[in-house]
Amino acid sequence: DTGVSQDPRHKITKRGQNVTFRCDPISEHNRLYWYRQTLGQGPEFLTYFQNEAQLEKSRLLSDRFSAERPKGSFSTLEIQRTEQGDSAMYLCASSLVQEDTIYFGEGSWLTVV
Amino acid sequence: GENVEQHPSTLSVQEGDSAVIKCTYSDSASNYFPWYKQELGKGPQLIIDIRSNVGEKKDQRIAVTLNKTAKHFSLHITETQPEDSAVYFCAAEHRQAGTALIFGKGTTLSVSS
Numbered sequence: 001d002t003g004v005s006q007d008p009r010h011k012i013t014k015r016g017q018n019v020t021f022r023c024d025p026i027s028e029h030n031r032l033y034w035y036r037q038t039l040g041q042g043p044e045f046l047t048y049f050q051n052e053a054q055l056e057k058s059r060l061l062s063d064r065f066s067a068e069r070p071k072g073s074f075s076t077l078e079i080q081r082t083e084q085g086d087s088a089m090y091l092c093a094s095s096l097v098q099e100d101t102i103y104f105g106e107g108s109w110l111t112v113v
Numbered sequence: 114g115e116n117v118e119q120h121p122s123t124l125s126v127q128e129g130d131s132a133v134i135k136c137t138y139s140d141s142a143s144n145y146f147p148w149y150k151q152e153l154g155k156g157p158q159l160i161i162d163i164r165s166n167v168g169e170k171k172d173q174r175i176a177v178t179l180n181k182t183a184k185h186f187s188l189h190i191t192e193t194q195p196e197d198s199a200v201y202f203c204a205a206e207h208r209q210a211g212t213a214l215i216f217g218k219g220t221t222l223s224v225s226s
Contacts, residue, residue, distance in 0.1 A: 004156075033213060042119075042202050042216030043157065056213060091156055100145050100164070102214055104156035 002027055004105035006092050012111045013082055020078045021108045025094030032075050033102065034067055035091040036060065043091055043104075049075060050097065082112045115140040117205050119217025126193050128226045136203035136217050137185040143205040146179060146186045147214070151200045160201075161188070193224045 005024040013019050025032045030051050035043035046065070047057045051072040061067075064082075069075040079086055089107040116139040126132050138146075144165035149157035163170045163177045163186065170177050174193075179186040190197055203217045 040219075042117075042204075042218045045213040045215065048213055058213075100147070100162060101159060102147070103159070104149075106154075106156045 004092055004094050004103055006090075006105040006108045008108060009106065010109045010111075012113060015082055015084060015112055017082055018078060018080045019082060019110060020076055021090050021092075021110075023075045023077070023092030023094075023105060025073070025075070025092070026103055028096070029094035029103075030072070030097050031095045031102075032069055033093040033095075034075070034077050035093065035104075037089045037091055037107070038087075046077075046090075079110070082110075084112045086110060087112045115143055115205055115207070115212070115215040117203060117215050117217040119203050119220060121220060122218065123221045123223070125223045125225065128193060128195060128224055130193055132188075132190045132193055132197070132222055132224075134188045134201055134203070134220045134222075135185060136187070136205075137183075138205040138215075139184070140205070140207060141181075141184065142207045145206045146177070147204050147206075148177060148188050149202045149204065149216075151202065151219075157202060190222075193222075195224050195226050198222055198224045 007022045033048040034046040037043045049069040064080045067077045091107045093102045093104040095102040119136045147162035150160045151157045174191045176189040200219045204214045206214045
């Protein structure tokens with residue numbers, strides 16, 4: 001299966017620690033998205049890349065969050081100085097610019113204790 | 114920016130009955146409307162989508178209708194089965210503008226046998 005891959009799937013961290021999530025999109029997909037989802041809510045947009053360029057960032061993406069896609073392939077999302085409110089599932093998705101369909105990964109669960 | 118409202122938040126039906134979920138959107142420029150199904154602990158999976166130049170689309174037991182004038186779209190599931198039980202999300206996007214997919218808050222569908 002060559003779908004969107006996310007790692008780690010689960011992460012428990014202490015408040016104040018930094019965490020990093022990795023996303024490998026579907027091969028040759030030039031758009032990559034990060035979303036956050038809390039229990040009982042729909043996915044909320046954080047940011048997206050077209051190739052290496054970060055084209056849009058949500059106001060939800062505070063200064064403690066940074067996303068990169070250095071070579072236009074995989075991406076990382078880092079959260080610095082984690083807070084309990086950061087506990088959520090972080091979803092990565094990818095698509096081709098010329099196609100509508102956006103494919104999601106299985107998500108990375110973050111619990112901040 | 115785009116805002117998507119989804120109703121109902123929960124829906125319980127008997128196996129074999131039909132289920133209808135409705136969404137409204139605010140940005141008249143949105144032109145792409147996918148529906149995702151999310152099972153517990155998994156990422157959203159696309160089940161059907163519709164573009165603004167089409168009023169209705171059907172795929173086996175699933176259909177989606179779009180009313181651009183009223184800015185609402187609906188998901189119809191006929192002959193429901195227990196395996197249809199999941200959380201369903203609608204979303205809207207202005208595809209060519211490169212904006213991100215904005216999701217509704219979800220509908221938890223329970224199909225009892």
